[in-house]
Amino acid sequence: MLLADVEMAVRQDLFDPSGAASPRWATSDIDRAIDKAIVRYSEYYPNIAYADMGTQPYQRTYPYPTPWNTAYPVWWIERILYPLQAYGSQFMPPTIPMSATLSSGTTLSVGTYQYAVTLLSQAGETLPSPLTTITTTSGNQTVLLSGLPVGSPTTLMGSTSHTILGRNIYRTLVSGAALFLLATLQDTVAASYSDTLPDGTLSGKPQLPTVNTSGVMLWPPRERNFAEYSNVFDSTNALAAGGNLGIQGAIGVGMGQTGTLAPSFTLSLSSADLPKDANSVMRIFYATKHQLDSNGSTIPEVHRDLVVLGATAYAMEAYQVPTNDNFDFQDGAMHDRIDDTKIPIAWLAASQARMAQFVTRLQEIKQQRDFAYGTHARWGEVPLHWSRL
Numbered sequence: 001m002l003l004a005d006v007e008m009a010v011r012q013d014l015f016d017p018s019g020a021a022s023p024r025w026a027t028s029d030i031d032r033a034i035d036k037a038i039v040r041y042s043e044y045y046p047n048i049a050y051a052d053m054g055t056q057p058y059q060r061t062y063p064y065p066t067p068w069n070t071a072y073p074v075w076w077i078e079r080i081l082y083p084l085q086a087y088g089s090q091f092m093p094p095t096i097p098m099s100a101t102l103s104s105g106t107t108l109s110v111g112t113y114q115y116a117v118t119l120l121s122q123a124g125e126t127l128p129s130p131l132t133t134i135t136t137t138s139g140n141q142t143v144l145l146s147g148l149p150v151g152s153p154t155t156l157m158g159s160t161s162h163t164i165l166g167r168n169i170y171r172t173l174v175s176g177a178a179l180f181l182l183a184t185l186q187d188t189v190a191a192s193y194s195d196t197l198p199d200g201t202l203s204g205k206p207q208l209p210t211v212n213t214s215g216v217m218l219w220p221p222r223e224r225n226f227a228e229y230s231n232v233f234d235s236t237n238a239l240a241a242g243g244n245l246g247i248q249g250a251i252g253v254g255m256g257q258t259g260t261l262a263p264s265f266t267l268s269l270s271s272a273d274l275p276k277d278a279n280s281v282m283r284i285f286y287a288t289k290h291q292l293d294s295n296g297s298t299i300p301e302v303h304r305d306l307v308v309l310g311a312t313a314y315a316m317e318a319y320q321v322p323t324n325d326n327f328d329f330q331d332g333a334m335h336d337r338i339d340d341t342k343i344p345i346a347w348l349a350a351s352q353a354r355m356a357q358f359v360t361r362l363q364e365i366k367q368q369r370d371f372a373y374g375t376h377a378r379w380g381e382v383p384l385h386w387s388r389l
Helices: 003-013 027-044 301-323 342-375
Strands: 047-054 061-063 074-081 098-104 111-120 132-135 142-146 153-159 160-172 180-186 192-196 225-226 264-267 281-286 327-332 337-341
Touching: 003 027, 003 301, 027 301, 027 342, 047 264, 074 225, 074 264, 098 132, 111 142, 111 180, 180 192, 301 342
Parallel strands: none
Antiparallel strands: 047 281, 061 264, 074 281, 098 142, 111 132, 111 160, 142 192, 153 160, 160 180, 225 264, 327 337
């Protein structure tokens, strides 16, 4: 489902085809109505994403996570799992960089490239290896990577083995600094990889991980209480007005020039539960506005007609304004009467009915979401000190 599909559906419901000689609504007006509907829909059924954040020693307040798409910033925090994985169960990242040699070819650009490799486990991914740098020349625009980490490091967690399953290779664009996912190797046997992918294929690919998530996931998950907007709206629970509020928990300042605070959250933990080092991981679930553009959509297909319904309602409300210019006129000499004042009344009634349908459907979706979130089957209770048993 793309934006163009929803635009066409909205015009069809308005009986205003885009190919008409004089359409009532310009495409920009339709897009604005769609955006209003998506914002309202997202308030009831937001797009829930998550980000993994590394802990800082004895730090209680953290900034909002960096969203998956900068065009859709974080609205609020839904839940926080901490610690996400068993302490000390992460694999160490590769310590030796790969080797790179040039071979004949023309697929890569001429310039400098950097490479790194990570290890993949059942739960996640390690941090990257040291960087490997190579400069391609004209006619030698293929890179052969060798010395990839092989074998399958394993740790025993009780009666279950925790194993490395594969590797991820990352690469920069020519003369770039950010590394993007180049390839995923589904084994731990291959010791080399030939890079022939042009820069254009890496656009939009995932970047290097910043947190080691290769450990063993804890079960049951430990959901933690927290306060949002530290010391702004919830001063009874939030403790810090600034502190280490850099990106993803790095050292930084949360204060702005206007005296405002960077959006943040404060963990409601006892001092004994605070992280003791930077080796633990938090998983932050957050809400954003749903995406709908030419690149794709996060809106479930089952809710597509709801967005179209809301967009038509907002479009009809906007069209109500010019219809109010209609008039009632009677020619005294010819005794002719022109009365089109019924048009605004009809438009108002139709738009109100459409908006009422939209709001009713939003309430239904809200109830469905609340019901699904609150009804988790539990076979027995989890003891309070489960982790110590």
